[in-house]
Amino acid sequence: MSFFEIQKSDLLKGLSLIQGITGRRTTLPILSHIFMEWKENTLFLIATDLETGMREKIKAEVHEEGKASVSAKKLYEIVRELPEGRIQIRKKENHWINLTCEKSIFNLVGLDPEEFPSLPSFQEKLFSFIPGQTLKEMIDKTVFAASSEESRYHIHGILFIQQKIYGREGLRLVATDGHRLSLIDRECSPIKGIEKGVLLPKKGVLEIKKVLGEIEEDKEVGIYFNQTHGFFQMGSSIVVLRLIEGEYPDYEQVIPKDNDKIIKIEKEGFYGCLRRIATMASERLEGIKLSFQRNLLELTSFHPDFGDAKEELDVLYEGPPLEVGFNARYLLEALQVMDTPFIMMELKDEGSPCTLRPETSRGPSDQLCIVMPMRI
Secondary structure, three states: OOOEEEHHHHHHHHHHHHHHHHHOOOOHHHEEEEEEEEEEOEEEEEOOOOEEEEEEEEEOOOOOOOOEEHHHHHHHHHHHHHHEEEEEEOOHHHHOOOEEEOOOEEEEEEEEEOOOOOOOOOOHHHHHEEEHHHHHHHHHHOOHHHOOOOOOOOHEEEEEEEEEEOOOEEEEEEEOOOOEEEEEEOOOOOOOOOOOOEEHHHHHHHHHHHHHOOOOOOOOOOOOOOOOOOEEEOOOEEEEEOOOOOOOOHHHHOOOOOOEEEEEOOOOHHHHHHHHHOOOOOOOEEEEEEEEEEOOOEEEEOOOOOEEEEEEEEEEEOOOEEEEEEEHHHOOOHOOOOOOOEEEEEEEOOOOEEEEEEEOOOOOOOOEEEEOEOOO
16 A cells, blocks of 8 residues: 655645645636655645646655545645644545544545646756745735736736846846836846746736745746746745736836936835825725925825825925825835835826836836826
8 A cells, every 4th residue: 555654844834835726716626636646755746726836845755656636725724733743644445545643543535646637847957047035026026016807817917028137137027907017127047938028827926926935045946938837946846837828018108208206205204104194095995195395295185984184294306396196005015015215206297107116326226116196
């Protein structure tokens, strides 16, 4: 009878990373399962929703090779509650598995592992490598702006595209939901297959972010794209994403070129002020008004049921008076992904998009957020 032994902590870590992919509104029962294969003192865990797939590689003591397919959610729940120590998993008849740990015994219903969809194949030699922390930072600073509506598939994704940065090779990530846009550039070695840009689903990019949070800071990430999929190799994990078909909006047309009213604002003060004023904004629109005068910003909000709020903030601004309305949450989320003590806000008039950039000392910023104004 095929079986293996494994440390609870190792199995739990693998399951916690992978089980979130399974069981998402699926009509195919096998997609709520996790595929397990144990051979050569290694346990492989695989999960997929046919858009995002993940493979985890975990050290185990294999006594006889085998494979199984069981409920990812239920296996995770069981393993999470077991005492620390070694777990033994045996394959039984009818695709069931038997799991024992100290005095606990579980028998878990399984499905035929041969019916589990296989992940697309890839070649190790085709991977390009970039620092894992660079990729994590780039995802953190863009993914929030991507649309959460899967029906709007062309802006539900994050654009990965090769870009020249200060004359050197680099990577650009862009995300938008039609109301705001976030863009970041970072220098890195060229990545095959993204010269014209590829679109990755938001859900899958969030899974990559989760795995990146678990690997060591100095680790590099292998990235490779073919015509249909993107492959990300991170430590013992491989994440495979089906590319979104379709044209991404011409985001460069959205970036304002003639915003001539430049305001320098202390970030933490602006963030706190926005949070306070937003408490009195209408829940549906989340709208607040920003009124600029020479070296002064006044923020106001109004709620028909509760009242109004006003606060002033010192800023550096030499231009004419200007009033413009924004969704407070969009401004707050943009500020959250900027790391500098001061930010630059660039405006043209009350009806044009606003650009927010971190204040940098090395010339043009390699990061920006664009927020569309709203009528208040």
